[in-house]
Structure formats: C-alpha cells, structure tokens
Amino acid sequence: QKEVEQNSGPLSVPEGAIASLNCTYSDRGSQSFFWYRQYSGKSPELIMSIYSNGDKEDGRFTAQLNKASQYVSLLIRDSQPSDSATYLCAVRGGGTSYGKLTFGQGTILTVHP
Amino acid sequence: DTGVSQNPRHKITKRGQNVTFRCDPISEHNRLYWYRQTLGQGPEFLTYFQNEAQLEKSRLLSDRFSAERPKGSFSTLEIQRTEQGDSAMYLCASSPDFDRVLFGPGTRLTVL
Numbered sequence: 613q614k615e616v617e618q619n620s621g622p623l624s625v626p627e628g629a630i631a632s633l634n635c636t637y638s639d640r641g642s643q644s645f646f647w648y649r650q651y652s653g654k655s656p657e658l659i660m661s662i663y664s665n666g667d668k669e670d671g672r673f674t675a676q677l678n679k680a681s682q683y684v685s686l687l688i689r690d691s692q693p694s695d696s697a698t699y700l701c702a703v704r705g706g707g708t709s710y711g712k713l714t715f716g717q718g719t720i721l722t723v724h725p
Numbered sequence: 726d727t728g729v730s731q732n733p734r735h736k737i738t739k740r741g742q743n744v745t746f747r748c749d750p751i752s753e754h755n756r757l758y759w760y761r762q763t764l765g766q767g768p769e770f771l772t773y774f775q776n777e778a779q780l781e782k783s784r785l786l787s788d789r790f791s792a793e794r795p796k797g798s799f800s801t802l803e804i805q806r807t808e809q810g811d812s813a814m815y816l817c818a819s820s821p822d823f824d825r826v827l828f829g830p831g832t833r834l835t836v837l
Binding site: 616618620644646654655656657658661700702704710711712713714715716717718 | 756760768769770773775780824826828829830831
C-alpha cells in the first residue's frame with residue numbers, strides 16, 4: 613500500500629464546474645496535509661494546508677480533512693482553464709517521519725472551455 | 726524574497742560521471758529539503774536539513790547520493806557514478822517551519 617494515494621486521472625471538468633480531487637493516506641499519526649499545484653514543466657506550488665478535521669476555504673479552493681477515514685480532498689469551485697494542472701496531495705507524518713512531506717502521484721485536472 | 730534558487734537548471738551527463746547540484750534556500754528558512762521527481766510521479770523525498778544538521782534521509786542517500794549543507798546556508802546534492810535511472814527532476818525546497826514548504830524551479834538531469 614502506498615503511503616499517499618491519489619487517483620491519477622485525468623479528471624476532466626467543464627469550465628465553471630466544481631472539480632473534486634481526493635487523497636487517502638496510510639499513516640494514522642500524520643499531522644499536516646497539503647495540496648500543491650504543478651503546471652507542466654514547473655515545480656510544485658503550495659495552494660492549501662489543513663491540520664484539523666473539517667473544511668478550510670481559501671477563495672475558490674476548499675480543503676476537507678477526515679482523519680478517522682484518513683482522507684483529504686480538494687474542491688475547486690468555478691473551475692477555470694487556468695486550473696488545468698497536476699494536483700499533488702502531500703502529508704507530513706508523525707513520529708520519525710515528522711520532518712518530511714510524502715507526496716501522492718498526483719491527479720491531472722483538465723478544465724475545458 | 727527571491728525564492729528558492731537551483732543551479733544548474735539543466736544537466737546532461739554521461740553514465741558513470743559524477744554530478745553536483747546547488748540549492749540556495751530563501752534566506753530566513755532554516756529547513757531545506759531535496760526531492761526527486763520522475764514523469765508521472767509525485768516528488769520522492771531524499772533528505773532534509775535543519776540548519777546544517779541532516780536530520781532525515783531516505784535509503785537512496787546511503788549509496789551514490791550524498792547531500793551537504795555547510796554552515797546552514799546553501800546545500801549541494803552529489804550523485805556519484807550516475808546511471809540512466811537517475812534521470813529525473815531534482816527539486817530543492819525550503820521552509821521556515823514544517824508547514825510552509827516552498828519549492829525551487831528544479832534541476833533536470835539527463836543521463837545518457
């Protein structure tokens with residue numbers, strides 16, 4: 613079992629729709645959860661962080677965390693073609709893995725006009 | 726804040742050669758990370774430093790890979806006796822704490 617799992621997609625949504633990206637993780641001691649966006653040929657860019665159960669909203673982005681289910685999601689409202697990118701879920705573990713972020717393989721999102 | 730910088734941006738080398746990459750973190754960030762990313766995969770953790778201390782490293786760094794951060798400022802990542810499987814994007818990141826990890830532009834390595 614991978615430590616952090618994402619559906620690689622591609623996920624295709626029409627412009628203006630809600631895009632829903634999902635991630636599960638295996639380490640129950642995980643402390644912090646992040647979403648990064650990566651455009652083709654570029655490095656990852658931090659867009660959201662979430663630390664406690666529930667929802668966290670930032671503009672068109674909402675991150676959701678359910679530690680009991682070991683599940684993190686990212687919702688993008690009013691999706692735009694400029695949102696087309698790979699979205700990476702990252703988890704900071706507990707214990708001896710406290711210092712590092714472990715990434716999923718990423719979900720490719722395509723927003724079509 | 727000029728961001729994390731990495732040099733070179735691209736490196737082409739022949740199999741068996743040694744290569745060294747440099748990373749300059751954001752100046753007030755005391756934590757520095759190295760990751761490797763191949764096409765279609767997420768970044769894979771290599772190692773991280775807090776100031777000059779290397780606090781964690783993956784099993785990859787026990788062999789041909791080594792990293793240093795003298796004086797807690799810039800860092801270097803060296804790969805000895807490169808193999809074709811080492812071809813990847815090498816990403817450096819830095820953070821002022823554990824949670825705001827910001828990436829540099831990466832160094833793309835091609836091993837022929």
